[in-house]
Amino acid sequence: MLESTFINxxxxxxxxxxxxxxSEFFMPGLIAAFFGIGALAVGLLTLVGVIETTSVQLTVFSLLSLSALFGLRRHFKRWLQGTEDNPAVADQDDAGFIGARVEVLSDFNDGFGDVLLNGAKWDAESSExxxxxxxxxxxxxHGIVLKLSRQQP
Known part of the structure; x- marks a missing residue:
């Protein structure tokens, strides 16, 4: 049985x-990385002499890569992309608006008016x-419309 010394x-x-x-950097999808880890593991096992034949190398590569892909991808994907299921519905106060003190610029007619927040004019609504x-x-x-209260939250 003649095996290629290059692949072996x-x-x-x-x-x-x-x-x-x-390749994961150029085509991200969090798939190639697990096959890369499997190939590196086979390379290290071959280097230390644990694996010798090509058929065993291919089998170990396949098993390690697929196990890592199906067992770890979900965890790594959540770690890299966050845990929000639906970012459109999630709390979007990343600008830190809630709890901010604003100055009322115009009287509120029918619950709507203008306020000054961080030096900018904003549309606002209030039931008070x-x-x-x-x-x-x-x-x-809600988007760019602020909801206000006289009481500090």
Whole structure:
């Protein structure tokens, strides 16, 4: 049985593993990385003499890569992308609006008016009557419309 010394050597598996890991940067999908880890593991096992034949190398590569892919991808994907199931519905107060003190610029007619927040004019709504010159606090927001209250949250 004649086996290729190129595929049988540890250098092939180590280079193949590094290429697969590098390909993840150019085509991210969190798939090639697990095959790269499998190839690196086979390369190291071949280097230390644990694996010798090509058929065993291919079998170990397949088992390690697929096990890592199906067993770890879900955890790594959550770690890299976050845990929000639906970012459109999630709390979007990453700007830190809630709890901010604003100055009322115009009297609120029918619950709507303008306020000053961080030096910018914002549209706002409130169920409480607010007059120009008063201060209020942001209790929520829907897009670019702030919801206000006289009471600090």
């Amino acid at each position: 050597g540890y250098a092939f598996w180590l280079l193949f593993g590094l290429l697969l890991l590098a 009557p607010l007059s120009a010159g008063e201060h209020a606090w942001v209790i929520d927001h």
